[in-house]
Amino acid sequence: xxxxxxxxxxxxxxxxxxxxxxxxxxxxxxxxxxxxxxxxxxxxxxxxxxxxxxxxxxxxxxxxxxxxxxxxxxxxxxxxxxxxxxxxxxxxxxxxxxxxxxxxxxxxxxxxxxxxxxxxxxxxxxxxxxxxxxxxxxxxxxxxxxxxxxxxxxxxxxxxxxxxxxxxxxxxxxxxxxxxxxxxxxxxxxxxxxxxxxxxxxxxxxxxxxxxxxxxxxxxxxxxxxxxxxxxxxxxxxxxxxxxxxxxxxxxxxxxxxxxxxxxxxxxxxxxxxxxxxxxxxxxxxxxxxxxxxx
Amino acid sequence: xxxxxxxxxxxxxxxxxxxxxxxxxxxxxxxxxxxxxxxxxxxxxxxxxxxxxxxxxxxxxxxxxxxxxxxxxxxxxxxxxxxxxxxxxxxxxxxxxxxxxxxxxxxxxxxxxxxxxxxxxxxxxxxxxxxxxxxxxxxxxxxxxxxxxxxxxxxxxxxxxxxxxxxxxxxxxxxxxxxxxxxxxxxxxxxxxxxxxxxxxxxxxxxxxxxxxxxxxxxxxxxxxxxxxxxxxxxxxxxxxxxxxxxxxxxxxxxxxxxxxxxxxxxxxxxxxxxxxxxxxxxxxxxxxxxxxxx
Numbered sequence: 001x002x003x004x005x006x007x008x009x010x011x012x013x014x015x016x017x018x019x020x021x022x023x024x025x026x027x028x029x030x031x032x033x034x035x036x037x038x039x040x041x042x043x044x045x046x047x048x049x050x051x052x053x054x055x056x057x058x059x060x061x062x063x064x065x066x067x068x069x070x071x072x073x074x075x076x077x078x079x080x081x082x083x084x085x086x087x088x089x090x091x092x093x094x095x096x097x098x099x100x101x102x103x104x105x106x107x108x109x110x111x112x113x114x115x116x117x118x119x120x121x122x123x124x125x126x127x128x129x130x131x132x133x134x135x136x137x138x139x140x141x142x143x144x145x146x147x148x149x150x151x152x153x154x155x156x157x158x159x160x161x162x163x164x165x166x167x168x169x170x171x172x173x174x175x176x177x178x179x180x181x182x183x184x185x186x187x188x189x190x191x192x193x194x195x196x197x198x199x200x201x202x203x204x205x206x207x208x209x210x211x212x213x214x215x216x217x218x219x220x221x222x223x224x225x226x227x228x229x230x231x232x233x234x235x236x237x238x239x240x241x242x243x244x245x246x247x248x249x250x251x252x253x254x255x256x257x258x259x260x261x262x263x264x265x266x267x268x269x270x271x272x273x274x275x276x277x278x279x280x281x282x283x284x285x286x287x288x289x290x291x292x293x294x295x
Numbered sequence: 296x297x298x299x300x301x302x303x304x305x306x307x308x309x310x311x312x313x314x315x316x317x318x319x320x321x322x323x324x325x326x327x328x329x330x331x332x333x334x335x336x337x338x339x340x341x342x343x344x345x346x347x348x349x350x351x352x353x354x355x356x357x358x359x360x361x362x363x364x365x366x367x368x369x370x371x372x373x374x375x376x377x378x379x380x381x382x383x384x385x386x387x388x389x390x391x392x393x394x395x396x397x398x399x400x401x402x403x404x405x406x407x408x409x410x411x412x413x414x415x416x417x418x419x420x421x422x423x424x425x426x427x428x429x430x431x432x433x434x435x436x437x438x439x440x441x442x443x444x445x446x447x448x449x450x451x452x453x454x455x456x457x458x459x460x461x462x463x464x465x466x467x468x469x470x471x472x473x474x475x476x477x478x479x480x481x482x483x484x485x486x487x488x489x490x491x492x493x494x495x496x497x498x499x500x501x502x503x504x505x506x507x508x509x510x511x512x513x514x515x516x517x518x519x520x521x522x523x524x525x526x527x528x529x530x531x532x533x534x535x536x537x538x539x540x541x542x543x544x545x546x547x548x549x550x551x552x553x554x555x556x557x558x559x560x561x562x563x564x565x566x567x568x569x570x571x572x573x574x575x576x577x578x579x580x581x582x583x584x585x586x587x588x589x590x
Contacts, residue, residue: 115368
């Protein structure tokens with residue numbers, strides 16, 4: 001019997017006394033000069049630079065974060081050599097005892113969803129490539145259950161998009177149907193979908209809508225939240241704290257650029273960039289702890 | 296000035312007198328015995344078998360279809376070596392004059408969506424890897440515009456999921472808001488999003504809901520439809536015909552398993568499997584032509 005994702009997550013967070021997730025979203029132009037390849041670099045050289053950067057990030061944040069969330073898009077942009085590096089980063093993070101949420105936001109049906117779930121949780125040297133994934137619910141339960149089946153079997157987690165952190169999330173997610181909003185309806189579906197898959201289900205709810213986050217925390221009892229939107233997107237740890245339960249558990253706060261590029265946008269990374277990343281991770285973890293204890 | 300996707304699509308369809316799109320969804324267990332690798336085959340051997348099969352499919356269907364739609368999930372399932380083969384198949388299809396819709400259903404925001412769009416339409420030897428992509432609208436316009444921007448620049452197309460062919464599409468897409476259904480609201484958004492991006496926008500509407508397809512054809516004036524659900528999913532060409540305009544244009548019908556695995560599920564492929572695929576493609580094209588002329 002495998003240990004469930006919820007249990008593994010709780011254990012990892014307790015070990016580090018941290019509910020912080022660090023997003024790994026490498027962008028070529030923002031890499032420190034010492035590892036940034038020159039103009040005209042091959043996709044392979046760019047991918048290797050992403051790996052070098054990600055390994056430095058993992059080393060710097062390891063004491064302060066329990067989970068990392070590499071964003072697949074930035075690796076897919078480099079084609080299959082980027083996907084190879086994405087895989088290497090997932091394994092390197094797990095080697096350090098960090099859990100890995102693959103930010104994939106896949107959404108498809110039936111045997112296609114099964115194939116995506118297999119891609120996410122496939123066995124690599126005796127363990128699943130990813131500990132959890134993000135998925136998109138537009139197609140309904142046909143797109144979610146195959147992920148839950150595979151995840152349950154392998155101790156994985158499935159975070160379903162519910163109320164996302166971006167401004168245009170209103171266009172569909174905030175429509176009103178029979179007295180409740182689409183994202184509230186989605187929260188009820190997510191909670192229902194999770195039944196029968198103990199320790200597996202999660203939901204993505206942005207910190208940029210603190211009122212919605214508090215309401216959804218109540219509505220999504222027993223569902224792990226993944227909370228983006230802190231830092232570059234404008235929300236603070238106080239906003240994110242609304243997504244936690246009374247024990248300060250049940251959620252992760254994700255921060256990406258604010259931790260991995262903690263210098264002014266558009267300027268070169270300072271020579272001590274590794275230390276700056278470590279400090280940013282420690283401060284984010286401490287800010288979150290304070291926000292949770294001050295509630 | 297690049298030629299728009301809508302124009303390139305019309306040209307490809309006129310050249311072959313066909314509005315058929317063939318989905319390429321390889322499954323290991325369904326491959327003909329002569330190319331199926333044995334148990335214990337490496338991911339690389341499996342990926343090579345997918346390439347061999349896909350090349351045979353391309354050769355067989357080339358006279359009868361204008362467009363192919365490889366499904367990314369089945370290749371991602373094999374990790375980065377699968378993604379490499381996905382790329383090779385796209386290029387092989389374009390070499391035969393076929394347009395390629397990458398069935399990716401990606402959905403993310405801002406610079407992440409830009410990275411996905413770059414992944415889809417990136418330059419490979421002087422042309423974009425894909426001619427068009429499928430995308431998911433759950434996050435609203437923040438997730439769509441970056442695709443439209445890149446597509447417009449490079450003559451690409453963007454098919455947004457509207458009313459999908461699967462049974463559980465009802466759970467979100469058929470909810471009623473202020474007198475219209477969510478998928479009707481989505482259709483209006485898609486039409487609005489397409490303005491300013493001439494020749495670029497499309498929508499995915501399943502043939503399994505023929506009434507909705509007819510209503511959405513009217514609502515989605517100027518939007519190219521991609522119509523799945525024919526064959527294995529139960530709809531016929533008569534159902535799909537409701538998605539075409541009066542001139543028999545404005546849409547593509549996709550068929551996957553019905554063309555690429557046209558033998559009884561669970562049985563071995565017959566020795567003349569290449570001819571069987573060719574015949575299935577020709578018959579599907581002819582059935583669609585008849586359905587359009589009989590309206």
